Amino acid sequence: MTDGQDRRASAWAITSGKGGVGKTTISLNLGIALSGLGHQVLLIDADLGLANIDILLGLSPEATLQDLLEGNASALDVIVEGPEGLSILPSASGIAESDAWRPEARHRLAEELGRLERGFDLILIDTGAGISQKVLDFVLSADQMLVVAIPEPTSIADAYAMVKVCHNHDQAPQTGFLVNRARSPREAFDLHQKFKQIVNRFLDVSIKRCGYILEDLSVEEASRTQQPVLLSHPESAAAKCILQIAQDLAPETAILKKSGPGIFEQFLDRSFTASEV
Secondary structure, X not given: OOOHHHOEOEEEEXXXXXXXXXXXXXXXXXXXXXXXXXXXXXXXXEOOEOOOHHHHHOOOOOOOHHHHHOOXXXXXXXXXXXXXXXXXXXXXXXXXXXXXXXXXXXXXXXXXXXXXXHHOOEEEEEEOOOOOHHHHHHHXXXXXXXXXXXXXXXXXXXXXXXXXXXXXXXXXXXXXXXXXXXXXXXXXXXHHHHHHHHHHHHHOOOOEEEEEEEOOHHHHHHHHOOXXXXXXXXXOHHHHHHHHHHHXXXXXXXXXXXXXXXXXXXXXXXXXXXXXX
C-alpha cells in the first residue's frame, strides 16, 4: 500500500493535429468547469512559441514558461490564478523550437513541473498544433489524450494522423474524441461513429466518445472580449455543452495514480530518448 505522498495528478493532453479547431478555448473552459466542480486543476499552455491562454483571459503574466526554460523562474513563480480557482502556467510567444527543446531546457521543465504533480487532482495540457516532437513528448507522457476535431475533412484527417502516430508508440495514452463546432448533436454523433469505425478498422484502436460542443457565436464574442464563454455567456449552447463534458469526465479526475513514474518523469525520459535518436 502507498501513502498519500505517492499520489499524483492524472494528466490529460488536449490535442488535435490540425490548428484552428478551438482546442485552446476548450482547454481553458473545460479547466474552469472542472475547477468549478471542486477539483484542483492545473492548465499548462504547452504551445511553446504561440501562447494563447493568457491572451484569451486578457492576462499579462510577470513570468512565463520561457522564464522557466531559461532558468530565471520556478514553476511556482510562473503559475497564475485564473477563474474559479483554476491554476494556469502560461507560455510565451516567439520561443524558437530549437531553443525551447534543448536538453537542458527539457530537463529543467520536467524537474520543475514534476514538483507540482502531487498538488493537483488533474493537469490539463493544451498542446501546440501539428505532430512535432515537442507535441508528441507531451501527449505520449500523459495518461489520456483528448483529440479535438471539427466537422471538416482536413481536421478529421489530421486527428486520425495524430492517433496513428501516437499509437505507433508503446504505452500510448488512452484516447478520447471530442467534436467541436457541431451544427447539431446528430452531426456530432455521426462524426464520432465514423471516426471510431475508421480508427478501429485501420489502427485497431478503441476511442472514447467525450462529447461535443455546438457551433455558437457566443464563443467568438467571448474571445473578442477576452473572457471565457463559460463565464461571459453561461446560458449559451457552447457553455452548456462544456459543462456537460466536464460533468461526464469529472469522475475520472478522482482516480489518482498511486504508483509508477509521474508524467514529467516520463516526459524527461521520452525527451532524452528522442534527442539521442
